[in-house]
Amino acid sequence: MGEIRISRHTKLWLLAATGWLAGAGLVITGVTSHLAYPFPIPYNLDLRLIGALACTGGLLTLALAVWAVQLIAGHSRIRSFAISVLVLGLQACLLSLAWLYRDYSIHDEIVPSRGADLAATLLVPHGPGPHPGVVLVHGTSPDLRRSYIFYADFFARRGIAVISYDKRGKGASTGELEFAGLSELSADAGACYARLGAHPRVDPGRIGFWGYSQGGAVGPLAALDAGNAAFVISLSGPGTTLGEQMMHVHNKVPATQPAGKLRDRVWQYWHDRQGYPGLYADLQSARDEAWYSTCGFPPKLLSPEDELALSEGLPFRWMGPYMNHDPINIFTQLDCPVAFFFGELDSIVPVAESLRRINSRLVDTGRDVAVFTYPDANHSLINYTKLDRSWQPVYVDGYLDDLNAWLNRKVLNHGPG
Numbered sequence: 212m213g214e215i216r217i218s219r220h221t222k223l224w225l226l227a228a229t230g231w232l233a234g235a236g237l238v239i240t241g242v243t244s245h246l247a248y249p250f251p252i253p254y255n256l257d258l259r260l261i262g263a264l265a266c267t268g269g270l271l272t273l274a275l276a277v278w279a280v281q282l283i284a285g286h287s288r289i290r291s292f293a294i295s296v297l298v299l300g301l302q303a304c305l306l307s308l309a310w311l312y313r314d315y316s317i318h319d320e321i322v323p324s325r326g327a328d329l330a331a332t333l334l335v336p337h338g339p340g341p342h343p344g345v346v347l348v349h350g351t352s353p354d355l356r357r358s359y360i361f362y363a364d365f366f367a368r369r370g371i372a373v374i375s376y377d378k379r380g381k382g383a384s385t386g387e388l389e390f391a392g393l394s395e396l397s398a399d400a401g402a403c404y405a406r407l408g409a410h411p412r413v414d415p416g417r418i419g420f421w422g423y424s425q426g427g428a429v430g431p432l433a434a435l436d437a438g439n440a441a442f443v444i445s446l447s448g449p450g451t452t453l454g455e456q457m458m459h460v461h462n463k464v465p466a467t468q469p470a471g472k473l474r475d476r477v478w479q480y481w482h483d484r485q486g487y488p489g490l491y492a493d494l495q496s497a498r499d500e501a502w503y504s505t506c507g508f509p510p511k512l513l514s515p516e517d518e519l520a521l522s523e524g525l526p527f528r529w530m531g532p533y534m535n536h537d538p539i540n541i542f543t544q545l546d547c548p549v550a551f552f553f554g555e556l557d558s559i560v561p562v563a564e565s566l567r568r569i570n571s572r573l574v575d576t577g578r579d580v581a582v583f584t585y586p587d588a589n590h591s592l593i594n595y596t597k598l599d600r601s602w603q604p605v606y607v608d609g610y611l612d613d614l615n616a617w618l619n620r621k622v623l624n625h626g627p628g
Contacts, residue, residue, distance in 0.1 A: 327386025450565025554588025
């Protein structure tokens with residue numbers, strides 16, 4: 212067989228076609244990454260960087276395709292190069308306009324709070340406003356702003372300004388999380404509340420708190436300190452004391468068994484800080500038991516002497532008030548609308564007991580409280596049986612619709628929604 216030769220003209224057409232297809236694909240990939248994660252690169256480095264690189268590569272590839280077409284048309288290389296650069300500039304301008312278009316603007320802020328500087332991001336809807344606002348309050352984990360990207364975007368696209376922050380001592384925030392009790396955590400949320408209210412396009416009288424898990428206890432505390440919070444939303448926040456909630460998590464064995472009796476003594480110690488020498492001796496003697504590690508007992512123990520020396524330190528000082536804190540006591544002091552969201556399969560929060568107390572102490576007393584429960588939902592209300600490969604979590608059926616309708620009624624004043 213003879214050698215197959217491809218003419219220069221055909222090569223240029225192949226180059227042009229490949230450039231148009233590859234360039235368009237890269238730009239679409241970049242813009243999609245931008246729309247999925249509409250935050251500055253420091254907020255979500257990986258996908259934003261991928262999107263920026265994809266768009267840059269796509270524009271260069273498209274310009275190369277234009278250059279090839281110009282050569283096919285018989286233009287000189289200098290003219291072809293000049294036209295390609297012009298097209299590249301026009302493409303970059305159009306992409307910049309698309310890149311800048313969002314339903315909201317984004318601002319990074321540093322918010323001082325009780326010996327810490329909180330790295331925060333504000334999302335403010337377009338338009339003169341003034342807009343309502345919401346503070347996103349973390350769960351127990353050392354979360355960053357990026358953990359709440361979905362909710363930040365969810366609220367902002369509905370016309371609600373958002374402030375989300377790295378937890379103190381984590382990410383770009385300073386401070387010590389290990390030494391932070393409820394007072395410090397609520398002060399952090401309160402500082403962000405004040406900063407959001409100072410924005411010229413935000414209505415300071417229409418700002419509320421959204422809290423997840425532990426944030427469902429911190430949020431109302433910050434709302435009470437703020438004095439005029441507009442609403443509170445609790446997602447899987449406990450309706451029991453925090454100590455009872457923690458007991459629920461670690462309640463692996465009945466209290467009648469040796470492990471259960473020892474576990475109850477540990478939690479009682481955290482409540483009243485009494486009787487450590489005897490507890491230490493019993494924990495030491497139980498360390499070789501098969502159930503010791505599986506029931507959540509500490510692998511390392513402080514000696515009675517070290518415990519006494521540290522008992523006045525900050526980590527110990529806040530534990531008692533934390534364990535005895537009852538969020539429902541705080542909710543009874545609030546006059547704003549409140550919404551609770553629970554998954555009945557939640558293994559972190561005692562849902563049944565939480566619902567009983569919420570209904571008896573809040574709902575049945577005529578307060579503006581809404582309670583939503585979902586039978587097939589877990590702590591996060593994410594349906595893990597329907598997870599796809601996209602960025603967006605798949606929440607249980609009805610949850611986002613209920614949240615959106617409640618926001619329309621209580622925050623946006625849009626009626627039933």
